[in-house]
Amino acid sequence: MRPSFHDCGEELIPFRHRAIVVGGGIAGLVAAQVLSRRFDSVTLVERDTPSTEPGPRPGVPQSRHCHLLLLRGQQVMNDMFPGLDSELRARGAESMDWIADFAMFWHGRWVPRFQSGLTGHCSSRDLLELVLRERVTRIPNITFVPGHEVTGLLREAEAVRGVRVRARDGGRTDVLGGDFVVDASGRRSRAPQWLEALGYPLPEESVVDSHTGYASRLFEPPPGASHGWKVLVVRSHAPSSRAAGIYPMEGRWLVTLTGVAGDAPDPTERGFDEFLRTLPDPAIGAALQGARPLGPVTGFRGAATVWRHYERLRRNPDGFVLLGDAFCSFNPVYAQGMTLAVLGAQVLDQHLIAQRSRGTGLSGLAPRFHRQLGEITKSAWLMATSEDFRYPTTTGERPSSGVRLVQAYMNLVIEGMRERPSLFRNMVEVAQMLKPPQSLFQPEVLANTLLPAVKRAAAASFPPS
Ligand SMILES: Cc1cc2nc3c(=O)[nH]c(=O)nc-3n(C[C@H](O)[C@H](O)[C@H](O)COP(=O)(O)OP(=O)(O)OC[C@H]3O[C@@H](n4cnc5c(N)ncnc54)[C@H](O)[C@@H]3O)c2cc1C
Structure with a gap:
């Protein structure tokens, strides 16, 4: 087949054949966008059948809890999806200055607030994901396959050549051939087992668990509420284990409580209210006076930081890489996950371009890409785990004595x-x-x-x- 060419701005990149993305969360959607510029076609397989309205779905139970997209993540996502920022604002995301509009009680005092020019938006993860999905499904060479679950990889010699897919309604299993597979199936990725089934070694795992738990509830703000802040956070600092925040979510308030060191909030109405009363500062409880609950309290446990070291594997099949939480899932309190996913997609793109200029096809891309993803993961990992280890109850691989x-x-x-x-x-x-x-x-x-x-x-x- 004669390669076809696609002018994607920087240089002419030859289309390869089909790329497959496993998982339609944030990492899967940004990966699909990147791959659509480098491959003939991209098939994105997602286990859930998402709705056309923003809302929770079974595959991402974490979306019921606060999801802040860091400014770096916002910038890179906006470059990938021009106009994303304004579209989110037009659909209800709150514009904010991350210092002036962010009231935070930390280390026993309120942090300074002033106009900083560090501006961005704050939205629900559901809205962000919906807008990204709409954008991605409008790209002509991307096929979105909802309601299907990937159950394994296909191998040919030392390369992955596609996936096994099962329809979730009738359980019919099929194979989907492809030249490149990106696993973006999140924290519960089965990729280690898929690789093992093909005869590859399991990646080593580093786990740091600060035993953090979440509980969240949506509220309608009190009528006429005006506090001079857009986000209000009472942050924990060892030895205090309790934190909470009020985040603007498309006109509503999402209140998320976080308990570290095994002190997770009980995800019931009573547990929620009791936890609020015992925070290091009463500001959140006071702001909620007159706010109307819009739904039940939901909880989340099991949010350890888990790094599967694919970058250390001695043997990797060609044509298979991991992105997002499937590579490293972070303790969510540092809000790094979505930003790492989008930075990873950016690095993947650079590697695809570099492979092209070397003329080496996809050969050797996986270990090179995983090594660089490991480098960007390392600095986020150190930031998160050195904070986690302020609590003596944190378990796992300790960072250095420094x-x-x-x-x-x-x-x-x-x-x-x-x-x-x-x-x-x-x-x-x-x-x-x-x-x-x-x-x-x-x-x-x-x-x-x-x-x-x-x-x-x-x-x-x-x-x-
Ligand atoms: C409580 C909580 C709060 C968080 N808060 C923040 C925050 O404030 N800021 C931040 O940046 N990050 C936060 N995160 C992390 C964030 O959710 C993830 O890092 C980010 O969404 C990237 O995830 P992902 O796309 O890799 O995986 P996910 O978002 O988990 O998506 C995985 C997708 O794969 C699908 N899937 C799974 N298995 C299969 C399969 N076999 N076949 C097909 N599809 C499959 C799932 O249905 C899902 O759609 C938080 C996480 C938690 C748990």
Whole structure:
């Protein structure tokens, strides 16, 4: 077959044949968009049959809980789907400045608020996913196959050549041939078992569990509510284990409670109200006075950080990669998952382009891609797990011994940010993945952080006579 060509802006890329994406969550949708520019056709297989309205579905039970898309994720997604931001706003997402509109109680005080220009949107995950799905299904060379479950991989020599698919209504099993398969089936991905069935080794797993649990409920805001904030968060900080937030969700409020160290909120009305009463600050309970509950309380448990180390596999079949939670699922309290999924899709695209310029087809792409995905995962992993290990009940692979020093330094940064808005802004940029964590260790930040701490210590040791 003569290759056909598609002008995708940067350069001419030859179409290959069919790519298959397993899972139509956030990672699967962004992967499908990327692959549609590099392959003849893309088939996206999704177990659920999603509705045409934003709403929860069985395959993503986490969507009933707060999902903040970090600013870095918003930027990259907006580049992939031009106009996404304005479309989300037009359909009810709230525009916000992530410092001015974000009231947060942390380390026993309210953090500073000021216009920062760090602007973006806040929406439900259901709306974000619906808009992405609508965009993706309008791309002519993508076929969306709902109501079907992938049950295994097909192998030819040392390459994956498609998937086994079962219809969920009648259980009919079929095979779907393809040259490239992306597993984006989330936290409960069966890819290790699929690879093992083909004779490949299982990936090693690192698990860090801070024993965090969620409970959420939707509310209609009290009539005429005007508080000067758009998001209100009471954040936990060890040893305190309880946190909560009010997030704007297309005109409603989503209230999400989070309990760390095994202190998960009981997902009942009574448990929800009791948990609210015991937060380190009463602001959330007060804001909810007069708010009307719009549905039941739902819970979520089992949100450990799990990294399946595909980047360490000695043997990989060609033509099979993993993306999103299937590669590494994070403790959700740091809101990294969707951003890592979209960054991973961006890296995948760069690798597809590089393979093309090397003229090596898909050969060797999987280990190269997984190694780079491992690199971007590492920094998010360190940020999340070093916070998790502030709780002595956290279990799993401990980060290096230097972590205590980093935690102590971060305490000084948090202390210093109250007087220095620029320091706080820097922290927010790191948390939003706009800057690397190393930016908090640059000389001027070190000076701003350590000097006041030394002065405070000196003043305490040598009080004026
Ligand atoms: C309680 C909670 C709160 C969270 N909050 C945030 C947050 O604030 N910010 C953030 O960025 N992230 C958050 N996350 C993480 C976020 O949900 C994921 O990281 C992100 O959605 C990427 O997921 P994914 O697309 O890889 O997997 P998922 O979203 O889980 O999607 C997987 C899809 O695959 C389908 N599927 C599964 N198996 C098969 C199969 N065999 N065949 C076909 N289809 C299949 C499922 O039906 C589903 O549609 C949170 C997670 C939890 C649990």
